[in-house]
Amino acid sequence: xxxxxxxxxxxxxxxxxxxxxxxxxxxxxxxxxxxxxxxxxxxxxxxxxxxxxxxxxxxxxxxxxxxxxxxxxxxxxxxxxxxxxxxxxxxxxxxxxxxxxxxxxxxxxxxxxxxxxxxxxxxxxxxxxxxxxxxxxxxxxxxxxxxxxxxxxxxxxxxxxxxxxxxxxxxxxxxxxxxxxxxxxxxxxxxxxxxxxxxxxxxxxxxxxxxxxxxxxxxxxxxxxxxxxxxxxxxxxxxxxxxxxxxxxxxxxxxxxxxxxxxxxxxxxxxxxxxxxxxxxxxxxxxxxxxxxxxxxxxxxxxxxxxxxxxxxxxxxxxxxxxxxxxxxxxxxxxxxxxxxxxxxxxxxxxxxxxxxxxxxxxxxxxxxxxxxxxxxxxxxxxxxxxxxxxxxxxxxxxxxxxxxxxxxxxxxxxxxxxxxxxxxxxxxxxxxxxxxxxxxxxxxxxxxxxxxxxxxxxxxxxxxxxxxxxxxxxxxxxxxxxxxxxxxxxxxxxxxxxxxxxxxxxxxxxxxxxxxxxxxxxxxxxxxxxxxxxxxxxxxxxxxxxxxxxxxxxxxxxxxxxx
Amino acid sequence: xxxxxxxxxxxxxxxxxxxxxxxxxxxxxxxxxxxxxxxxxxxxxxxxxxxxxxxxxxxxxxxxxxxxxxxxxxxxxxxxxxxxxxxxxxxxxxxxxxxxxxxxxxxxxxxxxxxxxxxxxxxxxxxxxxxxxxxxxxxxxxxxxxxxxxxxxxxxxxxxxxxxxxxxxxxxxxxxxxxxxxxxxxxxxxxxxxxxxxxxxxxxxxxxxxxxxxxxxxxxxxxxxxxxxxxxxxxxxxxxxxxxxxxxxxxxxxxxxxxxxxxxxxxxxxxxxxxxxxxxxxxxxxxxxxxxxxxxxxxxxx
Numbered sequence: 001x002x003x004x005x006x007x008x009x010x011x012x013x014x015x016x017x018x019x020x021x022x023x024x025x026x027x028x029x030x031x032x033x034x035x036x037x038x039x040x041x042x043x044x045x046x047x048x049x050x051x052x053x054x055x056x057x058x059x060x061x062x063x064x065x066x067x068x069x070x071x072x073x074x075x076x077x078x079x080x081x082x083x084x085x086x087x088x089x090x091x092x093x094x095x096x097x098x099x100x101x102x103x104x105x106x107x108x109x110x111x112x113x114x115x116x117x118x119x120x121x122x123x124x125x126x127x128x129x130x131x132x133x134x135x136x137x138x139x140x141x142x143x144x145x146x147x148x149x150x151x152x153x154x155x156x157x158x159x160x161x162x163x164x165x166x167x168x169x170x171x172x173x174x175x176x177x178x179x180x181x182x183x184x185x186x187x188x189x190x191x192x193x194x195x196x197x198x199x200x201x202x203x204x205x206x207x208x209x210x211x212x213x214x215x216x217x218x219x220x221x222x223x224x225x226x227x228x229x230x231x232x233x234x235x236x237x238x239x240x241x242x243x244x245x246x247x248x249x250x251x252x253x254x255x256x257x258x259x260x261x262x263x264x265x266x267x268x269x270x271x272x273x274x275x276x277x278x279x280x281x282x283x284x285x286x287x288x289x290x291x292x293x294x295x296x297x298x299x300x301x302x303x304x305x306x307x308x309x310x311x312x313x314x315x316x317x318x319x320x321x322x323x324x325x326x327x328x329x330x331x332x333x334x335x336x337x338x339x340x341x342x343x344x345x346x347x348x349x350x351x352x353x354x355x356x357x358x359x360x361x362x363x364x365x366x367x368x369x370x371x372x373x374x375x376x377x378x379x380x381x382x383x384x385x386x387x388x389x390x391x392x393x394x395x396x397x398x399x400x401x402x403x404x405x406x407x408x409x410x411x412x413x414x415x416x417x418x419x420x421x422x423x424x425x426x427x428x429x430x431x432x433x434x435x436x437x438x439x440x441x442x443x444x445x446x447x448x449x450x451x452x453x454x455x456x457x458x459x460x461x462x463x464x465x466x467x468x469x470x471x472x473x474x475x476x477x478x479x480x481x482x483x484x485x486x487x488x489x490x491x492x493x494x495x496x497x498x499x500x501x502x503x504x505x506x507x508x509x510x511x512x513x514x515x516x517x518x519x520x521x522x523x524x525x526x527x528x529x530x531x532x533x534x535x536x537x538x539x540x541x542x543x544x545x546x547x548x549x550x551x552x553x554x555x556x557x558x559x560x561x562x563x564x
Numbered sequence: 565x566x567x568x569x570x571x572x573x574x575x576x577x578x579x580x581x582x583x584x585x586x587x588x589x590x591x592x593x594x595x596x597x598x599x600x601x602x603x604x605x606x607x608x609x610x611x612x613x614x615x616x617x618x619x620x621x622x623x624x625x626x627x628x629x630x631x632x633x634x635x636x637x638x639x640x641x642x643x644x645x646x647x648x649x650x651x652x653x654x655x656x657x658x659x660x661x662x663x664x665x666x667x668x669x670x671x672x673x674x675x676x677x678x679x680x681x682x683x684x685x686x687x688x689x690x691x692x693x694x695x696x697x698x699x700x701x702x703x704x705x706x707x708x709x710x711x712x713x714x715x716x717x718x719x720x721x722x723x724x725x726x727x728x729x730x731x732x733x734x735x736x737x738x739x740x741x742x743x744x745x746x747x748x749x750x751x752x753x754x755x756x757x758x759x760x761x762x763x764x765x766x767x768x769x770x771x772x773x774x775x776x777x778x779x780x781x782x783x784x785x786x787x788x789x790x791x792x793x794x795x796x797x798x799x800x801x802x803x804x805x806x807x808x809x810x811x812x813x814x815x816x817x818x819x820x821x822x823x824x825x826x827x828x829x830x831x832x833x834x835x836x837x838x839x840x841x842x843x844x845x846x847x848x849x850x851x852x853x854x855x856x857x858x859x860x861x862x863x864x865x866x
Contacts, residue, residue, distance in 0.1 A: 052613040053630035053631065056574055059589065095589050099574060102821065106612070109801065112770070113650035113694045113711075119653075482771075483712030483728065 005206040008146050011200040014070065014193070015136040019065035019513040022129050022191060023116075026058030042286060046129075048122035055101055057129060064136050068295035075146060076351075077186035097137050103130040104177075110180065124185035129236050132189055135171060135197065142167040144204050154251035159510075167318055169342070171201060176322035179396050180340065204316055232497045242402040246307045247459060247555040248352055254533075254553055255463050255500055261532040261540070263290040269408040278417055288466050289541040290532055291409075292451035300403040301537060302459050306557055307459045309347055311321045314515075315399050317411050319344020323393065329501075330443045332478075350386035351439050351555055387442040387552075393435035394559075406431055407454050407539060417545045419469050423450045424544075427564060432562040446475065446490040451562035453542040457534040465531040466492060469545035474527055494549040495525045565862070566621075567600040569593060570825035571800075571855030577614050577627025578855055596839050596858060600624070607608055608642040610852035611632065614800075621735035632669060645687070650694030651711065657687045661673065661698065663731070676754060677750055681709075681731050693717065693750040693768075694801075699731065704744025709733040716782035719755050719767040736784045737765065751799035751853060752776075753863060757784060762793035762809060776802060776817045778832075787816050789834045798851035805849045805856045806834075811838040813849055813858055821854045 029047045046054055068090070075079060081089075107127035111119060131477075139145050144167070175194045178184050186189035267275065272291075279286040290544075300306045304315075313319040321343050328336030394401035410431040418421045432451070436442075437459075448469065455464070467475060480484035495501035497520070534540055534552065542548055544564070569578040573592045575725045580600045593735055602619040609616040633641055634650050637656070639644045640646035647657040652668045665679040666672040674817050686702040696710015712728035719734045726732040733755075742761025749756040753774055754768040764787040777787060787794075792808035803817030803824060814822045814834045821843035824830075825837050837858070839846070844860040851857070 048612075050631055050632075052575055063589070092589070095591055098591075099589065102572070102574065105820075110652060110696065114652075115713075118651075478713075482715060530731065 002207070003210075004204055005146065007200050007204045007207060008144065009206065011139065012072075012145060014197055014200060015139060016065065016068050018062045018132050018136060018189050018193055019027055019068065022133065023058055023061035025102060025188065026054050029054050030058065048120050048127055049126050052105065052253060053106065053126060054180060057100060057126065057133075057287050060096050060103070060130075061098050062135055063092060064488050067093060067096075067140060069138070071140060071145075089438070093137060093141070097134065100130045100134040100137070101402060103127075104134070110179070121185050124182040125190070127182040128178040128184050128186050131174050131182075132193060135174045138167070138171050138174060144168070144171070150401040151267075151421050168201075168205065168317075169286060172198065172317055172320045173322055173342075176342075176396070178323055187210075191395075198317070199455075218481075229438055244309065244352065246305075247309060249460065250440065251461065251553040253500065255498070255551070257532045257533055258533050259464075259528075261288050261466070261530045263291050263292060265291075266293045266296075266343075267291055270412065273278050274413045275551065276412060276543075279415075283301045283418065284468060284470060285395050286541075286543050287468075288530060288543065288546060290534070290537045293537060293539065294409075294539050295405075295456055295458075295537050296408060298404055298456075298458070304403045306403065307536070309352065312347070313344060315344040315403075316397060319347065321397060323388050323396075324391055325350070325388050327386050329382050329385055329441075330445045330493075332445050332486075332491075346386060346388060350383065351437075383442075385439060386439055387438040389436050389437070389438070389442070389444065390560075392433065392435045394433045401433075404433075404456070404458075404559055406433075406561060409457070409539075409541065410561050413474065413507060414544065414564060417450075417469065418543075419472070420545065425450045428562070430563055434559040434560045434562070436550075436556070436560065438552050438556060440552055440554050440556075442556065443495065444493055444548070444550040446547050446549045447488050448490055448547045449488070449542075449562065450544065451564050452544045453552075454561045454563075455542060456559045456561070457538045457540075458557045458559060459536060460552065460554040461536075461554050462534045462558060463531065463551045463553055464534060464540060464542075465529050465549045466542065467527060467529045467547040469547070471527055471547075472521070475547055492524060495551070497521055565602060565631065565847075566598050566841065566860045567602075567605050568596040568858040568860070569599045569615075569837060569855060570596045570843075571613070571823035571852065572821040573758065573855075575613050575627040577852070580617070580624050580626050584695060589834035592822040594825070594827070596825040596832040596837065596856075598841075599626075600792050603613065605680065606773075607670075607850045607857055607859070610844075610857060611852050611855040615852065615855075615857070624758040635669070635673065637672075639685040642692065644689045647690050649699060649710070651697060653692075653697075655690060655697045655699075657684065657690050661685050663687070663690070677791065683749045684731060689748055691748055691750045693755065693799075693846055694753055697731075698748050698750050698755055700745060700748045700757075704737075704746065706734040706745055706748060707736055710757070714753055715769065715778075717755060718770070719782060719784050722792065734784060740765075745853050747797070749797050749799040751851065752801040754780065754799060754804070756787075756799050756804065758794055758797050762795065764797055764806065765796040766804075776810075790836075796849050797823060798849050798856075799850035800855065801853040803851065803854075803856070804834070805851050805858075806835075807846055807849045807858075813846060814835075823851070823854050823856050 025046060029045060029053060104127050107123045107130065110123040146362055175198055179191065179194060184194050275289065276286045295301055305311055319342055320339050323343050323346055324338055324340055325346055330336065376503065476491040478489050478491055480486065496503050532540065570593045572580065577597060578593050583640050600617065602615055604620040606617065606618040607615065608618050611630050614625065616628045617624045623746055637646050640648045640656055644657065646654065648654050654669060655663055656662050661682065661684055663681040665681065665716050665727045666676065668808065671806050684699065684707070687699050688702050689700040691698050695707060695714050699707045700727040708720060709729055709731045710717060712722060715728065716723055718728060718732065719736065720726070720732050722728050734749060737757055741761065742759040742763040744760055745757045746760045747758040748826055750772040756767060757765045765784040766780060766787045767782060767784040769780045779785065789806055789808060789809040792810060794806050795809055798805050800817070800823055803815060805815050807813055814836050815826065816831045817824065818830045819826065819828055827836060839858060841860060843863045845856055845863045847861045849857065
């Protein structure tokens with residue numbers, strides 16, 4: 001048995017298990033006594049979706065299961081399927097695919113109706129289970145499963161390599177939607193199942209590419225595997241363009257650092273604890289601090305270099321993994337929106353056009369974006385900024401998680417907020433990790449967070465400016481805007497007030513005379529702050545409640561660690 | 565009378581004849597099909613999963629009946645005196661002057677604390693959409709309340725005195741040229757109001773999506789459907805169906821489940837439904853979340 005066949009068998013088994021598990025869970029709910037008694041509906045059970053949807057999901061799980069059984073029997077018994085039977089099976093298959101899409105879209109409408117924090121988990125689980133079953137169906141008609149005959153396992157018609165690509169794109173996308181939009185909810189299937197399915201699929205993909213080039217025995221040599229991964233990535237380029245080796249360090253604009261933050265070399269965890277416990281001014285609490293050379297052990301900065309586009313692509317399934325990106329200059333600007341695109345498309349379209357080639361022309365219709373295109377979606381004359389910001393990328397992509405290490409500093413006991421203890425959040429059991437990856441010019445507008453933060457710089461340089469919580473009354477915090485509490489964000493636009501950026505769309509569109517503007521600028525410039533430019537390998541400690549403005553200067557990739 | 569239906573049919577919610585015991589999955593109905601004939605047909609309730617119709621021989625049910633209907637709320641849900649929003653919130657009119665609101669069916673069942681909105685008199689319709697409610701009084705007053713994040717659906721100014729989460733009067737629907745509002749409809753993030761003089765008004769919208777009606781805004785504005793007078797209207801989650809005085813049915817919106825009854829992916833402009841059954845006159849339209857219904861009467865009896 002080839003390696004590929006081994007993994008294919010495992011993935012098939014994995015899918016059959018999912019179909020059984022989902023069907024069983026639904027069956028339990030439907031047969032529960034007093035199923036119409038709303039008191040029986042628990043907080044987390046799928047039952048909260050109502051018996052109709054649970055029944056519909058159950059029926060599809062059953063269909064997936066029997067389609068797999070039929071496929072398995074046919075493959076082993078080599079029975080000839082009549083055209084009529086094949087047509088009937090295809091009908092059943094297509095209707096099931098449609099119903100799973102319906103279930104997902106019904107669950108998805110709930111994501112908007114509730115505040116995300118109030119969204120009952122059963123809607124997220126319903127979405128996740130529907131996507132998992134859809135993946136199982138897509139797999140069945142893809143080249144990544146065990147064929148009855150060589151030419152039957154194609155997505156649509158021929159097994160052209162472009163169709164093979166599309167299959168893979170859609171297979172990955174289906175599960176990534178569940179991960180990103182619904183947090184892959186579900187105890188028995190959910191994230192664990194999805195991570196394993198994607199890993200098996202990836203192993204099949206790698207094994208098949210290797211099988212094509214050498215015999216199966218060779219695929220255990222690590223150096224060969226690494227080279228082949230790069231080849232796989234290179235083969236995506238298709239148009240013969242040579243991808244760049246590392247990201248550009250070009251900085252279209254570099255602001256001056258005028259009030260440098262204190263820098264210290266690689267503090268130990270005890271030294272850092274001391275730093276926090278004995279601040280210069282006890283009323284203000286510990287101030288921001290740059291710690292140099294504390295990230296030297298990170299593979300991301302050495303053996304698995306994140307500043308190589310080809311490496312990042314290889315860790316994102318050839319750039320196929322979906323990521324949520326923010327489009328627009330800053331999240332308080334008009335026209336700002338969020339979009340789900342593949343990592344490859346993000347890198348190619350927004351980070352660095354030379355980093356990889358255009359993808360194949362068969363794009364899958366994008367009807368499941370976080371938000372669809374804004375109304376006036378004619379392409380702007382210049383490309384808007386896109387920012388992969390505040391995303392739990394490392395939960396979604398466990399392989400990248402292995403390239404970073406949680407700084408020891410996140411295991412210290414931090415002080416409370418110096419002026420407003422009510423801001424404190426429930427204690428985190430582990431630090432929250434977020435990824436921040438974008439082209440030059442990404443902006444996080446002046447805001448503060450209810451956690452202590454270590455901001456680790458991995459690729460490129462970033463400008464950060466901080467204002468103490470003490471000055472909150474002069475920082476023009478926002479109120480409730482469009483039903484969302486924005487009190488942690490300032491109305492002050494640092495870039496505009498400093499003269500680095502043109503005034504964008506005005507908040508409230510008030511016309512102000514030159515005098516009023518001058519006055520505002522003067523007031524702003526009178527506020528004390530500290531600032532810095534972070535280099536790769538630096539870690540910036542941002543104490544809880546400290547207002548910060550962050551601006552990417554070159555292509556930049558940072559990781560933030562929130563803890564309390 | 566005859567009932568025609570099109571749209572989402574995963575639970576056989578569009579068909580009243582019990583098909584064979586076959587366990588086969590049913591597909592959606594892509595073009596209007598006659599599904600019921602009776603001396604009397606009155607659609608009392610059409611949701612995502614079920615349809616409830618009053619006939620001369622009693623109440624007929626199709627599909628998987630909603631949990632709310634299974635509880636003591638049934639009468640009120642069927643008579644438009646109670647409604648459940650997309651976010652689970654339930655609003656109930658007591659028949660006199662108060663609307664109470666519960667955050668979920670569970671909370672209602674457990675008689676948990678609820679919100680009370682007094683001074684709501686003579687409410688003849690209480691309808692929900694994804695994130696809020698709209699109520700119509702016998703005097704033609706329209707009240708809206710719901711989630712402030714979707715302020716456009718409220719059709720009125722949000723102020724401290726008139727916040728989003730408590731019923732507020734939609735002033736723009738008072739003193740209209742063609743008289744008072746006699747019917748309201750709502751679904752998804754769009755709301756409709758129909759005047760006595762057959763003018764249709766619409767407002768709403770989701771901040772991140774293309775609206776169903778091109779010019780839809782937070783202010784109720786008149787809707788032009790082929791310059792005709794509108795007799796009846798109904799709103800699904802992403803589609804609208806109307807009946808004009810000439811007896812023609814028009815639809816607009818999404819068609820992912822065949823709810824428009826037309827061979828299109830979606831209709832961005834008002835499109836007439838080519839249903840002209842012989843000897844029948846169309847007398848009413850109704851929309852479920854992802855389905856549409858057309859009711860006809862024998863032409864001789866009009």
